[in-house]
Amino acid sequence: MATRPKKKRSSKKSKARAVPSDEAAFLEAYRAEDFVRPSVAVDIVIFTIVDADLKLLLIQREEHPFRGAWALPGGFVRVAEGADQGEDVEAAATRRLSEETHLDPGSIFLEQLYTFGKAGRDPRTRVISVAHYALVRPDLAPFVAAGEHASDAAWHSVEQLDLDALAFDHGEIVQMALERIRGKVDYTDIAFELVPQTFSIPELRSVYEVIKGQSYDPGNFRRRFHRMQTDGIIEKAPGKRITASKPASVYRFVRGGER
Amino acid sequence: MATRPKKKRSSKKSKARAVPSDEAAFLEAYRAEDFVRPSVAVDIVIFTIVDADLKLLLIQREEHPFRGAWALPGGFVRVAEGADQGEDVEAAATRRLSEETHLDPGSIFLEQLYTFGKAGRDPRTRVISVAHYALVRPDLAPFVAAGEHASDAAWHSVEQLDLDALAFDHGEIVQMALERIRGKVDYTDIAFELVPQTFSIPELRSVYEVIKGQSYDPGNFRRRFHRMQTDGIIEKAPGKRITASKPASVYRFVRGGER
DNA sequence: ATAATAGTGTCTATTAGACAATATCCT
DNA sequence: AGGATATTGTCTAATAGACACTATTAT
Numbered sequence: 001m002a003t004r005p006k007k008k009r010s011s012k013k014s015k016a017r018a019v020p021s022d023e024a025a026f027l028e029a030y031r032a033e034d035f036v037r038p039s040v041a042v043d044i045v046i047f048t049i050v051d052a053d054l055k056l057l058l059i060q061r062e063e064h065p066f067r068g069a070w071a072l073p074g075g076f077v078r079v080a081e082g083a084d085q086g087e088d089v090e091a092a093a094t095r096r097l098s099e100e101t102h103l104d105p106g107s108i109f110l111e112q113l114y115t116f117g118k119a120g121r122d123p124r125t126r127v128i129s130v131a132h133y134a135l136v137r138p139d140l141a142p143f144v145a146a147g148e149h150a151s152d153a154a155w156h157s158v159e160q161l162d163l164d165a166l167a168f169d170h171g172e173i174v175q176m177a178l179e180r181i182r183g184k185v186d187y188t189d190i191a192f193e194l195v196p197q198t199f200s201i202p203e204l205r206s207v208y209e210v211i212k213g214q215s216y217d218p219g220n221f222r223r224r225f226h227r228m229q230t231d232g233i234i235e236k237a238p239g240k241r242i243t244a245s246k247p248a249s250v251y252r253f254v255r256g257g258e259r
Numbered sequence: 260m261a262t263r264p265k266k267k268r269s270s271k272k273s274k275a276r277a278v279p280s281d282e283a284a285f286l287e288a289y290r291a292e293d294f295v296r297p298s299v300a301v302d303i304v305i306f307t308i309v310d311a312d313l314k315l316l317l318i319q320r321e322e323h324p325f326r327g328a329w330a331l332p333g334g335f336v337r338v339a340e341g342a343d344q345g346e347d348v349e350a351a352a353t354r355r356l357s358e359e360t361h362l363d364p365g366s367i368f369l370e371q372l373y374t375f376g377k378a379g380r381d382p383r384t385r386v387i388s389v390a391h392y393a394l395v396r397p398d399l400a401p402f403v404a405a406g407e408h409a410s411d412a413a414w415h416s417v418e419q420l421d422l423d424a425l426a427f428d429h430g431e432i433v434q435m436a437l438e439r440i441r442g443k444v445d446y447t448d449i450a451f452e453l454v455p456q457t458f459s460i461p462e463l464r465s466v467y468e469v470i471k472g473q474s475y476d477p478g479n480f481r482r483r484f485h486r487m488q489t490d491g492i493i494e495k496a497p498g499k500r501i502t503a504s505k506p507a508s509v510y511r512f513v514r515g516g517e518r
Numbered sequence: 519a520t521a522a523t524a525g526t527g528t529c530t531a532t533t534a535g536a537c538a539a540t541a542t543c544c545t
Numbered sequence: 546a547g548g549a550t551a552t553t554g555t556c557t558a559a560t561a562g563a564c565a566c567t568a569t570t571a572t
Binding site: 036 | 294295296297298299335336338339340343344345346347348349371373374376377378379384385387389
């Protein structure tokens, strides 16, 4: 449990010590190396919905530990010493997201989820992971696993996924991500991130049904979104969605149209 | 922006390398020192409500940087190398909370808020902070700033606090904590964490009013909590709360009584 | 024509909110 | 007695949900 001074107890906090009078000198005197530091990583739960099935992107590990097991995409936050301290945590998540999906980060919803910091969660060394979750539109999903590294990245249906079989504590992370989107879909606009640019009300309803794991009355659901239309949150788009039965009108989400 | 290998590009990820066949040997071969690591800290926004005034606990910094400025209580997560990797992030937050308040951690609500990881947020070195927020019951608040270190820790009214004057990015952290409790008070039980063990409906209403910054109709508010009583979330307690006018009945929160 | 699903209408129960009226206690 | 606030009651509007009904298209 030791962590404070590593070598020389350099009198850091003792008030008796001679504090450099100007701040610049103090910064130089600060000895960051005196403390054992953890590695910090980002992990991302990347969701999409295709054919009314909630999926997430996993990577098969090629190295120990958990070799062969499926894991969340992730990586270490790039840190540097000196004036440039490296990349923001948020930037690390964005970077890994686009590296993994080969998609424009601007078109993908990304948000911090929770930081998992239990000792021992990575057997190699102390790793604290800032978990995120992302939402990929279904029309973009087919392009994702098509990159050069297509071999080891793949969409997995949440339905038939064994969370306990995932590497590290990633099952726990996925569990929390699921709870988060189930909660947020009710009071935010995240559902529109899981639907194509133009969508029909029944398509949107399907997103809610998949995320919440329950069915919604078509009539009542439609009325609920009719209110969004009068509020300017969504607007009618040209054309119709052709299905096996009666075609449906298509709509478009108006960014920042809440009020 | 450099961060990958530090000295020897030891062929970590090259598939051509001879991977130790058993996992134990691999773990030993892992060179954690090859990467520059950040420091990881916890910071805690400790709230209480006294006399219908939302307050938070701040500490006056005695050292550079931001010497003399007010800052959130916090500290580094204790990390170790070897089999014992140190303390959990959650444990670090709990530890700092009780060190700072001298109260039983079991009687204080504590939850992770968000991780602040912008490069440069601490001018000394790269520090990533896992921010938390805590809620202290008003009857315990007076004991907090009474410890030995009473000199530099004090409750500050949020009302008259200049967030931009806080050290580091702590103003931003407080801002997010405020938004969090304003949102959560509507759909969770956190209001009961800011009220004594026994409380009257008007007292509880005051908590809502202070957090949300709006007033509630006494009659309507009362009916809203009468439903909680029939649901078993709260129950009547003996005695009455004596005030300057008509005394009110007192209630008690039933933990886990939601259903 | 029929199946299937989009879309509309109707009714009921629940809840939020405005607001009036009454009860109870302190001073 | 008078002031203040707890507590109860009443009414209206908004919303959720159940459910029946109509419209439109593919086959």
